[in-house]
Amino acid sequence: MAVKIDSPTGIDLIINDENISSELKRISNKVLESERITVEEALHLYENASIGLLGSLANYVRERKNGNTVFFNRNFHIEPTNKCVFTCKFCSYSRLIQQENESWELTHEMMMNIVRKYDGIAVTEVHIVGGVHPKMNLDFFCDLIRDIKNHRPDLHVKAFTAVELEYMFRKAKVSIAEGLQKLKDAGMDSMPGGGAEIFHEEIRNKICHDKASTEEWLSIHETAHRMGIPSNATMLYGHIENYFHRIHHMNLLRELQDRTHGFNTFIPLKFRNKDNEMSEVSESTIIEDMKCYAMSRIFLDNFNHVKAYWPMLGRTNAQLMLNFGVDDMDGTIDDTTKIYSMAGAEEQNPSMNTRDLVELIQEVNKVPIERDTLYNTIRNYNENPLEEIKQERSYLN
Numbered sequence: 001m002a003v004k005i006d007s008p009t010g011i012d013l014i015i016n017d018e019n020i021s022s023e024l025k026r027i028s029n030k031v032l033e034s035e036r037i038t039v040e041e042a043l044h045l046y047e048n049a050s051i052g053l054l055g056s057l058a059n060y061v062r063e064r065k066n067g068n069t070v071f072f073n074r075n076f077h078i079e080p081t082n083k084c085v086f087t088c089k090f091c092s093y094s095r096l097i098q099q100e101n102e103s104w105e106l107t108h109e110m111m112m113n114i115v116r117k118y119d120g121i122a123v124t125e126v127h128i129v130g131g132v133h134p135k136m137n138l139d140f141f142c143d144l145i146r147d148i149k150n151h152r153p154d155l156h157v158k159a160f161t162a163v164e165l166e167y168m169f170r171k172a173k174v175s176i177a178e179g180l181q182k183l184k185d186a187g188m189d190s191m192p193g194g195g196a197e198i199f200h201e202e203i204r205n206k207i208c209h210d211k212a213s214t215e216e217w218l219s220i221h222e223t224a225h226r227m228g229i230p231s232n233a234t235m236l237y238g239h240i241e242n243y244f245h246r247i248h249h250m251n252l253l254r255e256l257q258d259r260t261h262g263f264n265t266f267i268p269l270k271f272r273n274k275d276n277e278m279s280e281v282s283e284s285t286i287i288e289d290m291k292c293y294a295m296s297r298i299f300l301d302n303f304n305h306v307k308a309y310w311p312m313l314g315r316t317n318a319q320l321m322l323n324f325g326v327d328d329m330d331g332t333i334d335d336t337t338k339i340y341s342m343a344g345a346e347e348q349n350p351s352m353n354t355r356d357l358v359e360l361i362q363e364v365n366k367v368p369i370e371r372d373t374l375y376n377t378i379r380n381y382n383e384n385p386l387e388e389i390k391q392e393r394s395y396l397n
């Protein structure tokens, strides 16, 4: 959805400030003219632009693409297990297979019970992601997805990071395309964006050397897109990587998106340092968070959406990012994820009802739109305010 902006007066003021270098002006004007900026230009912007300039440019791009809209959905997570064969140093969530006391492993029936809990409730998406457990194989997950779809055909199943899939397919001795086809036939609708971390080898080797490589991650997403399975992409930032590594990461995604147009949204994930092997690395400041979101919005000109995942950032910081290029806040989640609370995020019991999300968005004068996973509008909450909906859908609290 392209939106025309009549007068970028605020940006004019900032760009025409005499203290801004001619190079920054030149790059900024490219962004305003919808011209793609290069890796070198992005790096220059990252290193030299003020937070004010980055925020204004990001907001400009965001408004051009999505107007004043902020999307969210009504979703819940299933985390089948936190046992994992891999050893990512930043992960506070996984437990080795033998660490029985702090680990969980849900059975097929337990996961179906989670799905049944939402009977009669208008959630539109289940997000399934977890550790990589050798016993939970391709057939196990095909059966699960098939049963979820039989029970609730309208529920969009967004399932498995490329890391989980790479392991699942390798164990099942099937190609990427064969594995994805089986999952698609079972009812998998799309893929989340996890497991990407930082693609640059220098960093990837240090923080997650034993899981799917950059090439494997990209290849799984590219194959999925070509088979009509859309996906998201993430970037784990704010640890030992630098600006160049972030731009390099986003450039690989931008190139893939040029080839397939299969990514829905980009999600910068802020590294949290509690209870993991990288606890000595300090977390990024809020200024760095704002710069990271803004640069993502400016650089990824072929991504329609940038998401602030509020369980990890905290709801007020996520709200702040709505002025730094973000147009999506993920969903209600309903306290069904442990990944971030275990890593020390502010949200220890992540759950917001529709009212909380709508109010958070309206508080910063944006328009709350409930969407489905593929960004089709379900409801515009400015046009159809919550009070009226409450009578129609009594489960809203």
Ligand code: V47
Residues within 6 Å of the ligand: 090, 091, 092, 093, 129, 161, 191, 192, 193, 194, 195, 196, 197, 232, 233, 234, 235, 236, 267, 269, 270, 271, 272, 273, 274, 276, 309, 330, 339, 343
């Ligand atoms: O890949 C793990 C991250 C990801 C930590 O696609 C950490 O809509 C910060 O990908 N600090 C999994 N992050 C979650 C994920 C996701 C989340 C929400 C929405 C979507 C989507 C995808 O969590 C992992 C890793 O990058 N992670 N540990 C940590 N200590």
Ligand code: SF4
Residues within 6 Å of the ligand: 084, 085, 086, 087, 088, 091, 092, 093, 094, 130, 131, 132, 163, 208, 211
């Ligand atoms: Fe396993 Fe994922 Fe944690 Fe890595 S980030 S150890 S793959 S659960």
